[in-house]
Every structure is written in C-alpha cells, then in structure tokens.
Amino acid sequence: MRHVLSALVQNQPGVLAHISGMLASRGFNIDSLAVGETEQHDMSRMTFVINAADNVCDQVRKQLDKIVTVVRVDDISAENFVERDLMLLKVSCSGAKRAEIFQLVESFRGRVVDIQHENVMIEVSGTEGKVEAFVDLMRPYGIIELARTGRIALTRGAVKPRDDE
Amino acid sequence: MADARTPAPTAEKMNGADILVQSLIRHGVEVVFAYPGGASMPIHQSLTRVADKVRTILPRHEQGGGFMAHGYARTTGKAGVCFSTSGPGATNFVTCIADAKMDSVPMIAITGQVSTAVLGNDAFQETPMVEICRGITKHHYLVTRTEDITRVMAEAFHIAETGRPGPVLIDMPKDVQVKSIVPNWDVPLNLPGYKPTRRPKRAELEPILQAIRASKKPVIYAGGGVTHSGGADALTKFAISTGIPVALTLHGIGNFPADHYLCLQMLGMHGTVYSNYAVNDADLLLAFGVRFDDRVTGKLSEFAKHGKIVHIDIDQSEIHKNKLAHIPVHGDLRLALEDLNAMMKEPAYVDLTSGGRYTDWLRQVDEWREQEPMKFTDVGGGRMNQQFVIKRLHEILKERGQLDKTILSTGVGQHQMFAAQYFPFTKPRKWVTSGGLGTMGFGLPAAMGAQVAHPDNLCIDIDGDGSFLMNIQELACCYTEKIPAKVLLLNNQHLGMVVQWEDRFFASNRGHTYLGAGSDNDPYPDFVTIAKGFGVGAKTISEKKDLDAALIEMIESPGAFVLDVHVPHQEHVLPMIPSGATVKDIIKA
Numbered sequence: 001m002r003h004v005l006s007a008l009v010q011n012q013p014g015v016l017a018h019i020s021g022m023l024a025s026r027g028f029n030i031d032s033l034a035v036g037e038t039e040q041h042d043m044s045r046m047t048f049v050i051n052a053a054d055n056v057c058d059q060v061r062k063q064l065d066k067i068v069t070v071v072r073v074d075d076i077s078a079e080n081f082v083e084r085d086l087m088l089l090k091v092s093c094s095g096a097k098r099a100e101i102f103q104l105v106e107s108f109r110g111r112v113v114d115i116q117h118e119n120v121m122i123e124v125s126g127t128e129g130k131v132e133a134f135v136d137l138m139r140p141y142g143i144i145e146l147a148r149t150g151r152i153a154l155t156r157g158a159v160k161p162r163d164d165e
Numbered sequence: 166m167a168d169a170r171t172p173a174p175t176a177e178k179m180n181g182a183d184i185l186v187q188s189l190i191r192h193g194v195e196v197v198f199a200y201p202g203g204a205s206m207p208i209h210q211s212l213t214r215v216a217d218k219v220r221t222i223l224p225r226h227e228q229g230g231g232f233m234a235h236g237y238a239r240t241t242g243k244a245g246v247c248f249s250t251s252g253p254g255a256t257n258f259v260t261c262i263a264d265a266k267m268d269s270v271p272m273i274a275i276t277g278q279v280s281t282a283v284l285g286n287d288a289f290q291e292t293p294m295v296e297i298c299r300g301i302t303k304h305h306y307l308v309t310r311t312e313d314i315t316r317v318m319a320e321a322f323h324i325a326e327t328g329r330p331g332p333v334l335i336d337m338p339k340d341v342q343v344k345s346i347v348p349n350w351d352v353p354l355n356l357p358g359y360k361p362t363r364r365p366k367r368a369e370l371e372p373i374l375q376a377i378r379a380s381k382k383p384v385i386y387a388g389g390g391v392t393h394s395g396g397a398d399a400l401t402k403f404a405i406s407t408g409i410p411v412a413l414t415l416h417g418i419g420n421f422p423a424d425h426y427l428c429l430q431m432l433g434m435h436g437t438v439y440s441n442y443a444v445n446d447a448d449l450l451l452a453f454g455v456r457f458d459d460r461v462t463g464k465l466s467e468f469a470k471h472g473k474i475v476h477i478d479i480d481q482s483e484i485h486k487n488k489l490a491h492i493p494v495h496g497d498l499r500l501a502l503e504d505l506n507a508m509m510k511e512p513a514y515v516d517l518t519s520g521g522r523y524t525d526w527l528r529q530v531d532e533w534r535e536q537e538p539m540k541f542t543d544v545g546g547g548r549m550n551q552q553f554v555i556k557r558l559h560e561i562l563k564e565r566g567q568l569d570k571t572i573l574s575t576g577v578g579q580h581q582m583f584a585a586q587y588f589p590f591t592k593p594r595k596w597v598t599s600g601g602l603g604t605m606g607f608g609l610p611a612a613m614g615a616q617v618a619h620p621d622n623l624c625i626d627i628d629g630d631g632s633f634l635m636n637i638q639e640l641a642c643c644y645t646e647k648i649p650a651k652v653l654l655l656n657n658q659h660l661g662m663v664v665q666w667e668d669r670f671f672a673s674n675r676g677h678t679y680l681g682a683g684s685d686n687d688p689y690p691d692f693v694t695i696a697k698g699f700g701v702g703a704k705t706i707s708e709k710k711d712l713d714a715a716l717i718e719m720i721e722s723p724g725a726f727v728l729d730v731h732v733p734h735q736e737h738v739l740p741m742i743p744s745g746a747t748v749k750d751i752i753k754a
Contacts (some may be wrong), residue, residue: 010358016309018299025300039297055485068304068324071358 003057003077004153005048010069011037018067028052028060032085032128034150043071047152049128072162075154083153086125088113089135092142101141108134119144123146137151181311182207182342185275186215191350194246196220196237196617198230202250203290204277207342209248212734222617222646225638227254229610231261236614236624239597240572242395244271244325244333245614251277251373255336256297260604261716263301265332267601268416269393270327272332280340281309294336303331311344316352323354328361329345329480330393344570362479365496372492373451373475374514380449382472382526383409386432386461389416389479389600390454392593396499397421400453403502406509406518409451410530412440414461415600417454417586423589429530430539430589433461435582438537438740438751442545445748448472454479454498457487458601459744467747477501533602537740537753539586549709550736552579555587555627558653561716562623570622571595574611577603579661582738584627604711606635612650613639623651623720630656631680633692640699643725651719652727657734658688665737669752688731696727707731 010013016035023030031051048064050057057075064073093101101120105112110124124134128151135146179187185208187199199221201209211223224230226588227249249255255276265272279288304324306317314337321333377383391400397420404411404427411421412432421428429440444450450469454477455461462468465487476483476490477498484493509518512745541552562568573588574597576580581598590596597615599607608626616624626633633654637673641652656682667673683690688705696703702722706715712730719728741752 008358012297014299017296019300055489056579059482059486062484067282068356068359096278 001051001054001077002056003050003052003075004081004083004151005050005057005061005064005073006076006153006155007046007048007055007073008038009044009046010071011044012043012069015044015069016046018066022063022067023060026059026063028056028063032150036152038053045152047150049151050113056108074160075156076153078156080157081153081155083127083151084125084150085128085131085151086123087131087134087146088121088123089138089146090119090121090144092118092144094118097141101138104134104137107157110134168749176348176361178345180211180343180345181337183214184311184314184346184348185318185337186211186219187348188315188380189246190215192318192322193243194219196222197246197248198222198224198237198614199248200224200230200235200250200254201226201248202254202277204251204279204339205248205254205337205342207339208275208277208337219234220617222648223642224610225641226636227257228260228569228606228638229639229642231258231272231274232264232604232607232610233614233617233639234274235261235265235270235607236574236597236611236616238265238271238614239268239611240594240615241618242271242326242393242594244273244322246273246275248275249277250290251279251294252292254290255294255573256292259297259301260602262298262334264599264602264604264607266301266303266656268599269330269389270332271330273321273325273335274332275335275337277342278307278336278338282337282340284338290675294334298334301332302334303329305334305336306739307336307338308341309338310347310398311341312349313339315348315350315531316355319352320354320356323356324359324361326729329390338529356603363479363496364500365494365504367504367508369494369496370501370508373494373505374508374517376449376473376475376492377409377517380473381523382447382529383407383449383451383523384429384443384447385409385411385451385453386444386455386469387411387417387453388413388414388422390498391420394454394479394497394499396454396502397593399502399506402506406506407737408523408527410443410527411632412436412444414455414458415598418596419590419593420583422591424591431585433458434463434742434744435586435738435740437534437539438753439530439533441740441742441748441751442533442537444469446471446529450474450491450594452476453502453659456483462487463571463742464745464747469512544733544736547708547710547734549712549730550754551583551657551732552587552736553709554653554655554712554730554732555583557712558625558716559588561713561720564722567623567720570619572596572597572612572615572619572622572624574598574608574615574624574626575701576608576626576628576635577605577662578629578632579657579736579738580627580629580632580655582662583655586738588627602631605632608632609636609650609652610639612652613648616648616650624654625651627653627655629661630654630658630692634690637695640696640701640725644700647724649722649724649726651722651725652690652725653716653719654729656688656692656729657736659734662669662738668737669743692727692729701725701727703727705729705731
C-alpha cells in the first residue's frame with residue numbers, strides 16, 4: 001500500500017545523511033523523498049512516499065521517530081491531505097510543434113518557462129499521477145532532460161497533536 | 166548527577182578542552198578511559214589539571230579503553246566515558262560503539278578530530294567519524310564551535326543515559342579544544358524531538374491483566390530492558406505474586422534470582438530445554454524489555470506461535486519489529502511493572518495473585534525440568550571441562566560468601582555460553598557480556614572497567630584463548646593502574662564455538678579454527694610467560710585435582726591474575742537450537 005509520511009526534523013547538517021543511511025541500511029525502499037525548510041528556519045519538513053506493506057511502513061515511521069533530530073513523524077496516508085510534485089521538463093520543440101505542445105501545457109495548468117529555437121522548458125506541478133501523465137504525453141516529442149522535486153504534502157486543517165501524550 | 170546549571174565560580178575564559186573536562190565533572194564523572202594522540206592532546210593536558218577529581222586510566226589500545234567504559238557503564242548504569250585521538254585512534258572505537266548500540270549501553274566516546282580549517286581535506290589522521298558512526302550511535306556530534314561544548318555535553322549525557330540507553334559520539338576538532346571563551350553553563354538543551362521515556366497508561370495495562378486472567382500457561386520472557394529500567398525488583402515481585410515462570414535472555418540474567426523455583430534460566434539457542442519448551446507451549450508470552458533477537462527466537466514464524474504475545478518496551482521501534490505483539494505497550498518497563506503490581510492489589514484483580522492458578526502448568530514445567538536438566542559429563546582422565554571449572558568457581562565463591570560481591574565478564578564463544586549456563590546469578594549488573602554484537606576481546610577490558618567502578622568487588626573475566634588474545638595488552642594497564650581484575654582462561658587451543666559448528670554442520674573440517682602450534686607441542690602461546698612479562702600473576706593447570714587450589718589462589722591474589730586452565734576442545738555447548746531452527750530441532754547431546 002502507498003504511504004505518505006511527513007516528518008518535521010531539526011535543520012542541521014547531517015540529518016538527511018542520517019535518515020537516508022538508516023533507510024538504506026535497514027533495507028527500506030523509498031519512492032520519493034523531499035526536504036525543505038519550514039516557516040521556522042531551524043526546522044525542515046521531509047515528505048516520504050513508500051510503497052510497502054503496512055507493517056514495513058510502521059517500522060519506517062518508528063525508526064525515523066527514534067532519530068534524535070527527528071521531531072515528529074506522521075503517517076498522513078489515511079488523512080485528508082494535499083500532495084504536490086513540481087517538475088521541470090525540457091522537450092524538443094521546433095517552431096512547428098509549439099502550438100500543439102503549448103496547448104497540452106495549458107490543459108495541465110503548466111507554464112512554459114523557457115523557449116529556445118529547438119526546445120522549450122515546461123513547469124508542471126500536481127499529484128504524482130498528473131505529473132506522470134504529462135511526462136507520458138511529452139515522450140513522443142523527445143524529452144531532453146527532466147527534474148522533479150519529489151512529493152511534498154500537508155494535511156488540511158488544524159495540526160493534530162502528537163499521538164504520544 | 167551534579168547540577169549542570171550551577172553557575173561557574175568565575176566568569177573566566179577557558180579553552181574548549183577545559184570546558185569539556187569541567188562538563189564531565191559537572192555530570193559526576195569520576196573516571197575516564199583515555200588514550201592520547203595529536204588531535205586530543207589539549208584534552209589530556211586539561212585532564213592532568215583535574216587529576217584529583219577525575220581519574221584518567223590509560224589503556225593500551227583504544228578498543229581496550231572503549232570496553233573498559235562498557236564494564237563501567239554496564240555495572241553502574243551511568244555513562245562510561247572514553248577518549249581517543251582522531252583517525253586510527255577514533256576508528257579503534259568503532260567496535261565499542263557498535264557493541265554499545267546493540268546492547269543499549271550508555272557510553273560517551275569523545276574523539277579528537279583535525280582542526281575545522283582542514284576538515285574534509287584528508288588531513289593527517291583524519292577520518293569522518295560522524296559519517297562512519299551514524300548507524301551505530303544513538304546520537305553523534307561534530308562540534309564545530311567551542312561555544313557549543315557545554316550544550317553538547319549536557320545533551321550527550323541526557324541522551325546516553327535516558328530512555329533506551331546507547332552510545333553518543335562527540336567528535337572534537339583540535340581548534341575547538343584550543344579556543345578560549347567564557348563558557349555559558351546555563352545553556353538549555355536543544356532536543357525538541359527527543360522523548361526518552363513514557364509511563365504506560367492504565368488503559369494500556371488493563372488488557373495485560375485480563376490476558377493473564379484468561380491464560381492457563383503463561384511465561385515471562387525478560388531481557389536487558391529490565392536491567393536498564395532498574396526493574397529487577399518489580400519483575401521479581403510480579404513473577405512471584407502471580408506465580409508465572411520466568412525465562413531470561415543472555416542480558417536478562419540476574420534480573421530474576423536463578424535459585425528461585427519459578428526461574429527457567431536462559432532461553433534461546435543455548436538456553437535450557439525446559440525454558441524453550443515452556444515458551445513454545447505457552448498460551449501467553451509476557452515479553453518484557455526484549456527484542457525478539459534471532460538467538461532467542463530461532464525461526465521467527467515458529468516462535469511462541471501458540472500464544473498471545475504481550476510486549477512492553479521503552480523503544481517503540483522494537484514493538485512489532487520481529488514479531489507482532491497482540492498487546493503492545495510502549496513505555497518504561499519498571500514503571501509498567503510497578504503499576505501492574507499496584508493494580509493487582511485492587512479488588513478487581515486480586516484473584517491474579519491469590520496463588521494456585523497455574524498448578525497444572527507448573528507441574529508440566531517441572532516434568533520438563535526433571536526430564537531435561539542442564540547436564541554435562543565429566544571428561545575423565547584427571548582432566549576437566551569448561552562446565553566443571555565454572556561450576557566449581559561458583560561453588561567456591563558461594564562457600565566463601567563472596568557471590569554478592571562478584572562480577573563476571575566474558576569474551577565471546579563457548580566459554581561465554583558455559584558461564585551463562587553454569588554460573589547462576591541472583592542480582593542484575595553482575596554479569597557483563599557482549600551479547601548483540603558478540604565481540605571477542607570484550608572480557609578483560611570489561612572486567613577492568615567493572616573493577617574500577619567497584620573496587621570492593623571481585624571482577625573475573627571468564628575468557629577463551631581466542632578472545633583473551635584480542636585485548637591481552639590491557640594486562641599492562643591492569644599492572645600500571647593497579648586494577649586487580651582476574652582472568653579465568655578456559656584454554657582449549659581452538660575457536661571453540663566455530664569448532665562446534667564445524668563438528669555439527671561441516672563434518673569437523675577445521676577452517677582455521679586451531680590456535681595452537683601443533684599437537685606435539687605444549688599449548689601455545691605460553692600465557693603464564695606473557696602475564697609475567699606484564700608483571701601480572703599467573704598459573705597454568707591441566708589437572709582437575711589442581712583446580713580448587715588454583716581458583717582460590719586467583720581469588721585471593723591481591724593484584725591482577727591470569728589462571729590458564731587447559732580444557733578439551735571436543736566439548737560442545739548444549740543444548741543447542743541450530744540457527745534459524747525451532748524448538749523441535751533442539752540438540753540435547
């Protein structure tokens with residue numbers, strides 16, 4: 001089953017290395033991992049997407065929680081949350097194809113962020129499924145390079161108190 | 166622990182090394198195990214200035230110092246502190262740190278590091294210690310500012326000693342040790358994510374009592390978590406008042422008196438037949454402070470599969486890790502047991518302690534115990550085997566009334582298992598052994614660390630000839646520091662446990678497990694001559710008739726002593742459940 005874990009971690013050198021090392025040495029496969037600073041400059045939020053059995057995911061959550069610099073971890077899969085993935089994609093695009101490609105970008109509510117003679121760079125954001133659908137649509141034109149942030153997510157509404165106490 | 170918030174007597178400038186050493190004093194540290202080198206010299210200079218407050222013991226190898234810190238920590242419950250320089254000195258700590266992680270030992274390892282200006286440039290004796298040790302520490306620091314030392318030290322002690330204890334690495338670049346500042350002793354901890362302890366709620370404990378009420382065949386499976394939580398008394402009370410028998414892990418030994426009727430002794434690979442039968446047949450397994458290690462469970466899917474499992478542990482990640490618990494409780498074990506004991510005094514639960522609840526079950530356990538007792542056959546021919554030596558050691562210490570002031574440590578292998586099987590303990594923190602990591606060479610330095618912490622105790626390393634040789638250099642430290650630890654060496658000229666596996670699973674083909682110099686020569690090396698070279702008393706015996714006198718000579722020796730006892734290598738540790746097998750596959754002879 002697909003799980004989304006959201007972790008608040010101390011923004012210190014080595015925290016990401018610690019977490020990724022733990023995941024690798026315990027043999028946990030992570031589909032997506034995104035990190036960024038939060039509104040508090042000393043805290044970062046990490047979002048993990050894991051496709052694994054529930055008991056494996058439970059272990060991942062607990063092992064993360066055990067790391068001293070990890071402040072809290074929530075499995076938000078069962079909650080009402082918003083998930084986004086930001087992609088930059090460079091695709092071959094001669095003048096003749098521009099209108100066609102631009103229309104697809106429009107339909108995906110993406111943006112063209114750079115135009116060259118032979119290619120364009122496109123920004124698309126959304127859920128994993130939407131972003132991947134767009135990648136599939138672009139393949140026939142010839143994708144030159146692609147970069148994605150990985151998935152980030154937040155639950156809707158008020159923040160739940162921690163389950164422990 | 167001294168109050169870390171006491172203001173400094175004067176607001177004078179101090180260098181980082183002095184701040185570090187003052188922090189140790191403020192945290193109540195009385196002894197450190199420290200081997201110097203280029204990148205830790207300022208710390209050693211500072212230690213010379215506080216020699217009246219902190220004893221600095223100079224091991225002869227950093228690993229020796231690290232395991233002395235283990236011996237100190239495992240017998241006191243307080244963090245053991247050890248120092249090394251950068252690079253090779255620091256990497257010599259890696260095994261000690263990994264061992265402390267596996268066995269939940271509070272330890273603070275402080276390593277020198279090259280100056281921050283050259284950090285990451287492959288400087289002389291530079292290794293990225295924090296990178297190396299991330300996965301084997303409870304927490305780790307690379308201190309880049311002298312201003313951070315007071316906070317890091319306060320956090321390190323807090324993290325090492327609370328919750329599930331563990332090792333903390335502090336990597337200290339040389340310039341951080343040298344820079345002078347006015348220290349701030351009143352700095353708050355910055356650990357927003359560290360929630361070390363928890364008292365289980367009543368609603369979480371009630372299902373345990375209901376499960377006990379429904380059970381006809383309960384067994385307690387108790388481990389090292391009992392020691393760490395200080396829960397031995399609460400466990401003993403719980404087991405005796407409910408009448409539930411107790412099986413102990415290698416690290417659980419001592420938390421329930423071995424001479425009590427309800428004690429099933431050790432379980433697992435080399436545990437008693439009856440403890441393994443009881444766990445296998447139980448309809449309720451009360452797992453207290455354990456981690457369902459493979460050396461206990463064998464094949465996981467077959468382990469305790471007939472019963473409900475209650476699992477109480479301070480480390481949430483241990484619950485459901487290897488085995489799904491039907492009643493999982495996250496929290497401090499001593500508090501949980503004390504609360505359970507209190508609840509059983511209430512009218513609603515008083516039936517659980519009214520006695521006679523498990524008559525049929527205990528009769529069954531008695532039957533197993535009578536049919537399959539721990540046993541060994543004397544080797545004959547005037548010689549003696551390992552089991553006999555350990556049994557005699559226990560009997561002699563008992564006759565002399567010294568058991569309450571005896572601490573044993575071990576190396577790793579057959580002698581370790583024989584000691585666990587044939588030396589019954591009645592108190593925790595008297596038995597020091599490398600369980601999870603299984604580090605050969607652990608025994609001598611661990612006994613020394615225990616001896617330093619308990620000068621009035623008799624600290625004996627029961628060792629094998631393979632293990633002993635791995636940290637034998639610490640005999641020099643015994644001599645120069647006047648640490649009167651003893652070594653009872655069960656010398657069979659082989660790596661006995663590997664030989665046993667060769668005999669059982671590899672048609673006795675010897676894969677480099679013979680340590681001697683040829684069967685037509687005397688046993689090799691000559692441990693008595695080695696000990697004499699270190700200035701340590703020693704004796705060799707091969708005949709059973711000499712054992713008692715030699716043991717007494719060792720016990721009564723005022724200084725360190727090596728008693729080299731020649732034993733056969735054909736002896737096997739039994740019973741044995743082969744790795745990954747089940748109780749049905751138990752080898753009894």
